[in-house]
Amino acid sequence: MKASDICAVVFVALSSVASPGWAQVPGPNNAITDVPGIKVGHFTGNPLTGTTVVIAEKGGQGVAGGVSQRGGAPGTRETDLLRPENLVQIVNAITLSGGSAYGLAAASGVMQCLEGQGVGFPVGGGNVVPIVPTAILFDPGRCGAPFNYRPNFSFGLAACSAARSGPVQEGNVGAGAGAVSGGVKGGLGTASVVLDKGVIVGAIVAVNSVGATFDANGNLYAAPLELAGEFANLIPIEGGPPPHMSKPAAVPGGLLRNTTIAVVATNVELTKTQATKIAQMADDGLARAIKPTHTPYDGDTVFAVGTGRISMATLGDPAFAEYVIGSAAADVLSRAVVHAILSAESTPCEKSYCDLFPNACRNRKKGAQK
Amino acid sequence: MSRDRRSSSYACAAAVFTLFSVSASWAQTPGPLNAITDVPGIEVGQYTSTDATSGGGTGTTVVVSRAGAVGGVSQRGGAPGTRETDLLRPENLVEKVNAVVLSGGSAYGLAAADGVMLCLEAQGIGFPVGPNQVVPIVPSAILFDPGRCAPFSRRPDASFGLAACNAASGGPVQQGNVGAGAGARSGGSKGGLGTASTVLSNGIIVGAIVAVNSSGRTFDTEGNFYAGFLELGNEFPLAPPTGADVVPPSNLLQNTTIAVVATSARLTKAQATKVAQMADDGLARAIKPSHGVGDGDTIFVMATGTDTRDATNLVNGIGSAAADTLSRAVVHAILAAQSIHVDSCNVKSYCEQFPQKCAK
Numbered sequence: 001m002k003a004s005d006i007c008a009v010v011f012v013a014l015s016s017v018a019s020p021g022w023a024q025v026p027g028p029n030n031a032i033t034d035v036p037g038i039k040v041g042h043f044t045g046n047p048l049t050g051t052t053v054v055i056a057e058k059g060g061q062g063v064a065g066g067v068s069q070r071g072g073a074p075g076t077r078e079t080d081l082l083r084p085e086n087l088v089q090i091v092n093a094i095t096l097s098g099g100s101a102y103g104l105a106a107a108s109g110v111m112q113c114l115e116g117q118g119v120g121f122p123v124g125g126g127n128v129v130p131i132v133p134t135a136i137l138f139d140p141g142r143c144g145a146p147f148n149y150r151p152n153f154s155f156g157l158a159a160c161s162a163a164r165s166g167p168v169q170e171g172n173v174g175a176g177a178g179a180v181s182g183g184v185k186g187g188l189g190t191a192s193v194v195l196d197k198g199v200i201v202g203a204i205v206a207v208n209s210v211g212a213t214f215d216a217n218g219n220l221y222a223a224p225l226e227l228a229g230e231f232a233n234l235i236p237i238e239g240g241p242p243p244h245m246s247k248p249a250a251v252p253g254g255l256l257r258n259t260t261i262a263v264v265a266t267n268v269e270l271t272k273t274q275a276t277k278i279a280q281m282a283d284d285g286l287a288r289a290i291k292p293t294h295t296p297y298d299g300d301t302v303f304a305v306g307t308g309r310i311s312m313a314t315l316g317d318p319a320f321a322e323y324v325i326g327s328a329a330a331d332v333l334s335r336a337v338v339h340a341i342l343s344a345e346s347t348p349c350e351k352s353y354c355d356l357f358p359n360a361c362r363n364r365k366k367g368a369q370k
Numbered sequence: 371m372s373r374d375r376r377s378s379s380y381a382c383a384a385a386v387f388t389l390f391s392v393s394a395s396w397a398q399t400p401g402p403l404n405a406i407t408d409v410p411g412i413e414v415g416q417y418t419s420t421d422a423t424s425g426g427g428t429g430t431t432v433v434v435s436r437a438g439a440v441g442g443v444s445q446r447g448g449a450p451g452t453r454e455t456d457l458l459r460p461e462n463l464v465e466k467v468n469a470v471v472l473s474g475g476s477a478y479g480l481a482a483a484d485g486v487m488l489c490l491e492a493q494g495i496g497f498p499v500g501p502n503q504v505v506p507i508v509p510s511a512i513l514f515d516p517g518r519c520a521p522f523s524r525r526p527d528a529s530f531g532l533a534a535c536n537a538a539s540g541g542p543v544q545q546g547n548v549g550a551g552a553g554a555r556s557g558g559s560k561g562g563l564g565t566a567s568t569v570l571s572n573g574i575i576v577g578a579i580v581a582v583n584s585s586g587r588t589f590d591t592e593g594n595f596y597a598g599f600l601e602l603g604n605e606f607p608l609a610p611p612t613g614a615d616v617v618p619p620s621n622l623l624q625n626t627t628i629a630v631v632a633t634s635a636r637l638t639k640a641q642a643t644k645v646a647q648m649a650d651d652g653l654a655r656a657i658k659p660s661h662g663v664g665d666g667d668t669i670f671v672m673a674t675g676t677d678t679r680d681a682t683n684l685v686n687g688i689g690s691a692a693a694d695t696l697s698r699a700v701v702h703a704i705l706a707a708q709s710i711h712v713d714s715c716n717v718k719s720y721c722e723q724f725p726q727k728c729a730k
Contacts, residue, residue, distance in 0.1 A: 073463040074456040077480060080445045080668070087449040087663050100505045101487065104453060105528070108481040115478075123514070123624060127522040129476045138499070147503045148491075153484070153528070257499065296463045301456070 024328065026227050027192035030339075031168040032202030034192035035265040037063065037307030040204060041163030042174030042188070043155045047145035048347065049098035051106040051155040052174030052188060054204060054263045055163045058308040060119065062090030062131055066275030068283040069135075071259060071293075071300030075101040077134040079301075084273040088131055092119050093160065094303045095134040096175035096206050096261045099150030107134040109156025135301035137208040137259035139178030143349035168204065171343035175206035175261065181341060182212025182290070185350040189340025191332050193227065198267070198310055201325060203282070203333040205262035207340040209300075211292040218357045220341065222289035222334035231338055232364035237357060259299035260286060262336070264329040268315065270306030274322055279304035281326030285333030304329065398691060400602045401567035404702075405543040406577030408567035409632040411435055411674045414579065415538030416549030416563070417530045425712030426520025428474035430482040430530040431549030431563060433579060433630045434538040436495055438466030439672035441509060442642030444650040447626060447660075447667030451477040453510040455668075460640040464507055468495050469535065470670045471510040472550035472581050472628045475525030483510040485531030511668040513583040513626035515553030519715030543579065546706035550581035550628065556657070556704060557587030560719040564703025568602065568695045574677050576688060578649070578696040580629035582703040584667075586659040593724040595704070597656035597697035606701055607728050626666035627653060629699070631692045636675035641685050646671040648689025652696030669696070 027034025037057050044050040056063045067082045077095075081088050095110050097103035111130045114120055120128025141147035159174065168190045170176075176188025186209065192202035207213070214220045218237040226234075264282040283302045286293050294300050315321035342364065346352040354361035401408025413436070418429035443458045453471075457464050471486050473479035487506045490496055496504030516525045534549065543565045545551075551563025561584065567577040582588065589595045598606060631649045650669045653660045661667050671692070681688070705728065709719040721728035 069456045072461065075454065076456045077453045078451065078477065080450040080452045080455055081666075085448065100499070101454065101507070102484075102491075102505065105481070105484040105487075108478070108484060108528070111478060111481075123476070123517075125517060125522065127517055129478065131477070141500060141503055147500070153481070299457075 024193050024195060024227060026230060027194050027200055029167050030192055030230060031190040032192060032204040032263065032265050033165045033168055035200050035202045035267050035307055036309050038202065038265050039163040039165050040168045041159040042169060043158040043162065044173045044177045047143065047149060048172055048177040049139050049150055050174045050177040051095060051097040051151045051159040052206065053093055053095050053110055053159040053163055055093045056091060056265060056305045056307055062092040063305050063307050064089060064270045064272050064275045065091035065133065065303060065305045066272055066279040067133065068279040068302045070283055071298040072296035073259065074299035074301055075104060075136040076301060077104050077107050078131065079133055082133060084276055088121055089272060090121060090131055091133055091305060092130045093132045094263050095132055095156060097136050097151045098139040098175055098178050099136055100138045100140055101136060103136040103151040104134055105153050106151040106156030107132045109153040110160045113157050113160035133303060135261040137175060137179060137206055137261055138257045139208065142178050143347055170339055172345050176340060179206055179208035180350050181207045181209045184356055185344040185346060185352045187340045187344030189336040189343060191335040191339055193328050193332050195324065195328055197315055199325065200267045201264065201328045201332050203262060203264045203329065203336040205260060205333060205336045205340055207260050207337050208258050209260045209290045209293060210258045210295050210297050211290045213290050213337055213341050218360060220338055221291060222338050225331050225334050231342060234360050235362060237360050258297050260290065261301050262333055263303045264333055265305045265307060266325050267309040268306050268325060269308035269311050275304045275306055277322055278326045278329050282329035282333050285330035289334040289337035398568045398570060398602060400605060401569050401575055403542050404567055404605060405565040406433065406567060406579040406630065406632050407540045407543055409575045409577045409634050409674060410676045411437055412577065412632045413538040413540050414543045415534040416544060417533040417537065418548045418552045421520040421524060424519045425710045425715045426518050427547055427552035428515050428525055429549045429552040430471060430473040430526045430534045431581065432469050432471050432486050432531065432534040432538060433672065434469045434535065435672055435674055438468055439674045440465055440637050440639055440642050441467035442639060442646040442671040443509065444646035444669045446650055447665040448663040449626065450666035450668055451480060451512040452668060453480050453483050454507065455509055458509060460643055464497055465639055467507045467509055467672060469508045470630045470672060471508055471531060473512050473526045474515040474550055474553045475512055476514045476516050477512060479512040479526040480510055481528050482526040482531035483508045485528035486535045489532050489535035509670055511628040513550060513554060513581055513628055514624040515583065518553050519710060545702055547708050551703060554581055554583035555717060556582045556584045559723060560707040560709060560717045562703045562707030564699040564706060566695050566698040566702055568691045570687060570691055574684065574688060575634045576691045576695050577632045578629060578699040580627060580696060580699045580703055582627050582700050583625050584627045584657045584660060585625040585662050585664055586657045588657050588700055588704045593727055595701050596658055597701050600694050600697050605698065606705065625664050627657065628668050629696055630670045630672060631696060632672045632674065633688055634677040635673055635681045635684060635688050636678050637673035637681050641681060642671040642673050644685055645689045645692050649692035649696050652693035656697040656700035
């Protein structure tokens, strides 16, 4: 057994100890949409940038949400209302978008889309105000694209209109379309896990990090968290990285050029306070998959929602259930990061991980469906 | 504080004012415009949309610092609608804001900031991210006014922000039923937009602008402004109390008071945050209750830094003045607000309810 395999076994064993009695298998689509009540829509621009919308509902109403905002250069909307002491108890959708702060405009299109469906916080007279927290990442002007080409109102409208359950496209799509990550092409990834008692946890992430997702040899930090062969038998790299990857990727001179943004969802009914705690624990999944993370140049932001299909009361001690869900959310988010990197495709400006380390990915069929 | 036309009920207020004066130990006078634009480098632009048939209005107010101002925020109301408040936390990278947008329209009105960003980008104003590439830093907060005497779908969008930003200038600032205060209401009376400024004896200038759309009232049951005792010069008309004509609040869960405080001092982000927190007490003194469940009360600070002295030992005085200036801006908003009486749309201004007080 190779040293890296031993490490993987130890890691998995520790995970199992942390979640006694809770088996973990991916959901049918291994996507955040495995969580009932979650729909995802992308709109991808050309040149590469885009918007991803996660819609969350129970009985046509919004669901409880929380946020962890720990990156140093955030661009956000409606995170204040998510604080547990504040009035609005629901979110209807979360927007992840490229475009730096300009991309916050996408949320206005999502609001119009949802209002057209009568979805939102009711304010009387049959009127609603959709609650759409949002975070952006920096991608404008990459790879020769015009700096003023970036997600706007129409991107959000289109992404929201395209939202559906079922499989979720990954890689160079939606908010991950223009993403880069620690010297390779970044992208959009998703994953899910089914725990005991019917608990499902899913994650979706747009990886656009200063830090890399792999070590000095090119091995992905979060590879040991693989469930059911989902990474297609990544092969540990023995020979080390290409010469130009042997030191950390230089931070571009302009700074503020990164940010990883994510949503985790569970089918368990959460309060805002619980959703906040789940978001905080999920954020550790970024720390395990990307190094460094939450830097001054990353606006890393993780949202959490609970779609309320399962009552917390059916899960025994609520604090322990929260602990298990939060642990699972972190692992699912780490796995979603790996999916994003493995699904990303090379552009004329950035090589994908699998093109940079073809040996690691050689068991993985190009374009394989999960 | 000795004007004899005031009733004895002001004795207490006068005593409180004296205490304030002693603690601050700084003479305070309003700036020449008694407006936030008295702070050098601060410009204000407003766009107001009024429904001709119903009389209902809404709008957007933008406070611009073309050179950038160190930002902070205090977000204590229970139903906020905000953009870019996370980046204002002291530990985060970006230090300067280029503009702050206050807007009607509930969360829909956050779109106004999109227009402000495009307006500033076209002028090359923003956080530099590359050659000729900027990202304007534009924190924003909204208040709830849609559907008041106008269709619910009438609310600020990107075009409002663009127009308000293009109209930004120094000089006098229009108050009352304008900009973000156009559709505002306050404790059952017409709310509005107000501004004020203070020049401290050490030369530092503090200004405030506020859109008052509060569930709580700004005056007691006799019509006395809670913040009346903070008057500087003769900026408020303060006649003796009269009979009550207090309109009951309409909807306690659909409000929000939003404000910007600007100062010429050179503050760090952490200091600007502290000033925002202290300024927020100015709302508490002028509006009762404030920071309620249905109020998304949010106060931004913009420190332009044209006064370059180290502010470490000045933060307390600046914060105290910011609170008082904000309280006075609230009174100006209520005094400048105008009644609306168009068909079934009726909301009385303070001055219609207490005409004797506004006779001045």
